Amino acid sequence: MLRSWWLAALMLAFGLLVAVTQDEPWLAGVEFVIFVALAVLLSPLVFPKSLTAAQAQERSARDGRPIVYWRPGCRFCLRLRRRLGPRAGRVYWVNIWNDPDGAAAVRAITGGDETVPTVVAGGEAVVNPEPGWLVQRLTA
Structure with a gap:
């Protein structure tokens, strides 16, 4: 914390x-x-309440909402959060500095590093996506 x-x-x-x-x-x-x-x-x-990776994965499997793995101080995470605006509440946020399992999930996706934001949406994982990519998935 x-x-x-x-x-x-x-x-x-x-x-x-x-x-x-x-x-x-x-x-x-x-x-x-x-x-x-x-x-x-x-x-x-400035970010919605973070969940643990396990909670986010369980809820995402149930309702299909994307998961964003992030950390405080990351300017790319802040850019993504800002561009999502009020839609940010429709995404599950996992702070990798508070959740070792979240950090491990990011390392598994990125090949060993903790590059954030890492977004998992619809079974597709994207590292540092353009904000429009996630906005498009949320509006579809």
Whole structure:
């Protein structure tokens, strides 16, 4: 769990450090707000609730929804999440930093590395797909 939040905590720490060393109070406030925004973007908060790999696989087998394996701080995962918009709730999200089985599933798909996002939809696994690819499957 702690591994998922380290980037966000680092951004907050840097933001605080920059703010206290700034001579202009208004500029310190602006810089701190920027670092807080970065912390939120790099945290698990912008993603729907993660499941374990076993839960996601079981539910996907039952209803056919895609599974997205992701990790906090991944800009490609964030891009995919942003492009999905409200449709992100129709996908099962597995944080590979919180679930060793999810990380193992990604390694099995990618040939040994943990490249994310890795998406499994309809029995097809795609590593770092274009967001439009997944949007198309969700709207079909």
